[in-house]
Amino acid sequence: MKSIKVGILGLGTVGGGTANVLQRNAAEITRRAGRDIEVIIASVRDLTRERRCDCSSLHLTTDPAEVVNHPDVDIVVELIGGETQAKDLVLQAIDNGKHVVTANKALIALHGNEIFAAAQEEGVSVLFEAAVAGGISIIKSIREGMAGNRIDLVAGIINGTGNFILTEMRDKGRPFAEVLTEAQALGYAEADPTFDVEGIDAAHKLTILASIAFGIPLQFENVYTEGISELSLTDVAYAEELGYRIKHLGIAKADASGVELRVHPTLIPAKRLIANVNGVMNAVMVRGDAVGNTLHYGAGAGAEPTASAVVADIVDVARTITADPHSRVPHLAFQPDALANLPIKAQDEFKCAYYLRFEVNDVAGVMSQLSAQFADQDISIEAITQKEPQPGDDFVSVIFITQRTLEGRVDRAIKRIEAMQDVRCKTVKIRVEHLN
Amino acid sequence: MKSIKVGILGLGTVGGGTANVLQRNAAEITRRAGRDIEVIIASVRDLTRERRCDCSSLHLTTDPAEVVNHPDVDIVVELIGGETQAKDLVLQAIDNGKHVVTANKALIALHGNEIFAAAQEEGVSVLFEAAVAGGISIIKSIREGMAGNRIDLVAGIINGTGNFILTEMRDKGRPFAEVLTEAQALGYAEADPTFDVEGIDAAHKLTILASIAFGIPLQFENVYTEGISELSLTDVAYAEELGYRIKHLGIAKADASGVELRVHPTLIPAKRLIANVNGVMNAVMVRGDAVGNTLHYGAGAGAEPTASAVVADIVDVARTITADPHSRVPHLAFQPDALANLPIKAQDEFKCAYYLRFEVNDVAGVMSQLSAQFADQDISIEAITQKEPQPGDDFVSVIFITQRTLEGRVDRAIKRIEAMQDVRCKTVKIRVEHLN
Known part of the structure; x- marks a missing residue:
């Protein structure tokens, strides 16, 4: 079968790693993909810099447009990072009918909706496994x-x-x-x-x-x-x-x-x-x-783990390059017309448990005053610990772990507690998740 | 798009779970797959038995051949287990041009080579995610x-x-x-x-x-x-x-x-x-x-986690049902003509570390006699522990953890040690893997 030709934008840490993995594991990858995958061109910032990979068989250019416009390139791999130039290049590649693989999380998080719409229109894939948690897939x-x-x-x-x-x-x-x-x-x-x-x-x-x-x-x-x-x-x-x-x-x-x-x-x-x-x-x-x-x-990061994800995406594209574009896995897992605009909760609507640490004067009754504020907001307490004063401190730390409740209630309780005479210092609030 | 029609062989724990997941999450699954997926027929052993799922919209039969030969079925889901009847039914389904999804590890482990060759020939997919570690994919x-x-x-x-x-x-x-x-x-x-x-x-x-x-x-x-x-x-x-x-x-x-x-x-x-x-x-x-x-x-098991994997496979088939059969992911990850017959090592060629426990008479010099046998076989010792005799025992336990070595050497050392006068009982040998 015809080989798949790849152009890489950026031969830094991840770009060099990707070229290395494709070269080192070429036999293994071809056994899986059923075709050869070859990098034919890559753009770099400085042609004279020492490379992390063997570039003898590929064309190096300082002009990234040469990569996205190259007539033989099937897949453009975007590894320059950032979101301005990367976005323009990716959109140009899509417009040229190229498939795109990227490790750029900022690009996808900020401009993914636009990029995927363009890709859908052109019938090409934009894969981004390497954008999240490197090689974990x-x-x-x-x-x-x-x-x-x-x-x-x-x-x-x-x-x-x-x-x-x-x-x-x-x-x-x-x-x-x-x-x-x-x-x-x-x-x-x-x-x-x-x-x-x-x-x-x-x-x-x-x-x-x-x-x-x-x-x-x-x-x-x-x-x-x-x-x-x-x-x-x-x-x-x-x-x-x-x-x-x-x-x-x-x-x-x-x-x-x-x-x-x-x-x-x-x-x-x-x-x-x-x-x-x-x-x-x-x-x-x-x-x-x-x-x-x-x-x-x-x-989650590093040259080779990230390259592992980039190469997996390249193989995915290679395997489905002749497929009906409408039968491919949708970019965002759900069909583009089936995405739902679910309401996003504001901070005071968050629901979890809370670790709260207060610094209070070591006087009688302070614990019950604090507890009363939680009761007032209908917050149940899972655990309370009072720490001995540290040497030199004239206050004690009191720690509450709440049960699951609304963050708005917790913030109201904190506000009232911080207004109390025997409370010394800004409260520490850390959310608690039991993940069970 | 045309809906995908599924026939299920076996409505037991996993079959019932699969029908339930497909029904309960139908909207979500269609949003992902881009088509409806409906179970239209299922074979059961006993029509009168109470079901784990709502069967009102599907045809139940006691004849599994009816499922694999049903003209409208796109995907046959094999969940009867065992390897004799299951194999015949899967091969018949493939012969009929149906895609197959199965949770049957014995079937794949014992007859996969033959089944995948038939599927390759017919241009259909046989997916088996549920056969290993349930829902983990x-x-x-x-x-x-x-x-x-x-x-x-x-x-x-x-x-x-x-x-x-x-x-x-x-x-x-x-x-x-x-x-x-x-x-x-x-x-x-x-x-x-x-x-x-x-x-x-x-x-x-x-x-x-x-x-x-x-x-x-x-x-x-x-x-x-x-x-x-x-x-x-x-x-x-x-x-x-x-x-x-x-x-x-x-x-x-x-x-x-x-x-x-x-x-x-x-x-x-x-x-x-x-x-x-x-x-x-x-x-x-x-x-x-x-x-x-x-x-x-x-x-790794249970009705719903296994169903999760079965349904994922069904969605995979649905997404690639119009694809070029030669562009699909190969059944065994590597192209069928690229599988390699690597040599499989015999037990004496295994290489790992070993936990060895001997029961020995509590006499002077026994530890050095044991150690000498390991040295003789060129086995390095990572740790040695001697346990106090348990109440009532007239022997002591001696535990060696070896460094990585060949199992043949370890077995030779054990054989010689077991022949020694002061060694009491059959040795315990457990392999050690550091997994780093």
């Missing part, structure tokens, strides 16, 4: 493997940098800022770490997961996002004592009243498998009404 | 999600009954026979538990996983199989003390010298995620050269 598992289910929960550790930092904080008792500096030195975190530590990267990925799980349009703007930069070692340690572990999760929940889309630090029972996913690894839990709980674990 | 993850990888290891907890028994033995210190009786009462184990506890069911599943991971023909007859019925609480407890947990694993390994296919109790470091998969849950670890280690976790 979570997109395929949800989109195809769980096609018989009504999915009501996706909860994932989908940013390796953040998970590395939280793991170090917990295991070694090192504060956030110190671990971040190490993560930057190790190459796990960017010089500007905002996207990773403030949850933006995770929010891009959650946007994609929620869309394919629930059949809703991509809507990054509706994701509530909280990072890990404010997290203190005190709460990491208290969570452990209470039998929980703090993970930075992307959570999408659907029920009859709407959808919650949120990214934030979360207490999870320490015995859950996902609570034991450490270092830079990723894991996504998905719950369907037929299958129950599933967990999908693997490397 | 491990077949799809390996076959498609890891298509860019050279896979060298698959290790899975793929029998829920066995894992339930091992979990109870460890958590509650209850002996094998007692837990088995409970598992039978709970419906987790059959009246004749041989398939589950002697590893035959796991060997069927491992046969399938190894084939799609390495691109080798199905070869159940070459799987080395050991069950859990001989496992004692003593070793379960000693393994824990040494930082390991005993799981019943299906393991397929490939290296330059050939393939190991084996099912047996295995010590795994307790901190591995897969060591913490408990109860009836399944999990499969797959390692690829690009992606690294991945883990896929979920329910």
Whole structure:
């Protein structure tokens, strides 16, 4: 059968990794795909730079338009990142009738609706497995493997940098800022770490997961996002004592009243498998009404794990390149005309349990005053712990873990508690998910 | 678009579950598949029996041939189990140009090569996601999600009954026979538990996983199989003390010298995620050269999780029903003419670490005599523990954990040790896998 010809935009970490995997495993890939897959052209920023891959058999250009307009290219692989130039190039490739494979989560989260509409119009595929959780193939598992289910929960550790930092904080008792500096030195975190530590990267990925799980349009703007930069070692340690572990999760929940889309630090029972996913690894839990709980674990980033997903997408395109475009798996798992605009819940409508830490004067009666505020808001309390004052402190920490309730109620209780005379300091509020 | 018409062979637990999921999630499934999927006929053994599903809209028959020969049926779903009648019906369905979906691991493991050849000839699909690890979609993850990888290891907890028994033995210190009786009462184990506890069911599943991971023909007859019925609480407890947990694993390994296919109790470091998969849950670890280690976790059996996989396969067929038959994903992940007859290693060529427990007379010098036998066979020892004699015993237990070595060497050392005067009893040998 005719070979499939690939053009790559960007030969950096992931681009180089993709070229390497395609070359190294060429025999294995052809045995699976039933055709050869060859990279014939790639665009780079600087022709003189040393490459991570053998480029002897492909044409290098500094002009990305040459890749998307190349008449022999069947599949354009977009690995330049960012969303402005990437979007233009992807749309041009689609317009030229090329299939597209991309690892670009920002591009899909922010412009996916437009890109998929264009692809649908042209009858080409745009695959993006590498955009979420690298080599885990979570997109395929949800989109195809769980096609018989009504999915009501996706909860994932989908940013390796953040998970590395939280793991170090917990295991070694090192504060956030110190671990971040190490993560930057190790190459796990960017010089500007905002996207990773403030949850933006995770929010891009959650946007994609929620869309394919629930059949809703991509809507990054509706994701509530909280990072890990404010997290203190005190709460990491208290969570452990209470039998929980703090993970930075992307959570999408659907029920009859709407959808919650949120990214934030979360207490999870320490015995859950996902609570034991450490270092830079990723894991996504998905719950369907037929299958129950599933967990999908693997490397979420890095040259080769990401390349693994890119190559799987290339093979998928290769296998279906002659198929009726209307019989392919829909980009967002659901047929484009069957996406539903489910209501997205505001923050005060979130429903979960809460870990709340107050610093209060060590005087009689304060605990009962606090408890009264929760009762007033109809919030049931699961557990209360009062900590001895630390040496030098003239206050005590009081920790409440609530039962599942509405966040609006919790925030009202906090507001009243913070107005009380014996309460010292800004409350720490961390959401709790039992994931059972 | 024209609806897809399904005929089901067998409306028992899984058949009833499949009909229920297709009915309950009909709207969701149509939104994904782009067409309605309707069950129009099902064969049952006894028309008068009470059903687990609403059968008002489908034709029930006691004649399975009516299902496979029905002119309107697009997909035959085989859920009667066993391998004689099931094979005949599946081959007849293929001959009639029907696509087939089955949950029957024995059928695929024993007759898959013949069935897939017939399907290939006829240009139809035979999908079998439900045959391994229920709703986890491990077949799809390996076959498609890891298509860019050279896979060298698959290790899975793929029998829920066995894992339930091992979990109870460890958590509650209850002996094998007692837990088995409970598992039978709970419906987790059959009246004749041989398939589950002697590893035959796991060997069927491992046969399938190894084939799609390495691109080798199905070869159940070459799987080395050991069950859990001989496992004692003593070793379960000693393994824990040494930082390991005993799981019943299906393991397929490939290296330059050939393939190991084996099912047996295995010590795994307790901190591995897969060591913490408990109860009836399944999990499969797959390692690829690009992606690294991945883990896929979920329910491996039961009406609805199995139905989840069956329905996913039905949707897959529905989506590609108009596709060029030669562009579909190959049944065994690799193109039929690209399967390789890799050499399968004999037991004495297995390579792993070993937990060995000897009962010896408590006399001076016995430990050094044992150690000398290992040195003689060039086996390095990772750890040695000698246990105090139990009350009433006049012997002591000595446990060796070896480093990775050939099983032939270990067996030679054991044979010589068992011939020694101060060694009391049959040696316990359990394989150790570090899975890192």
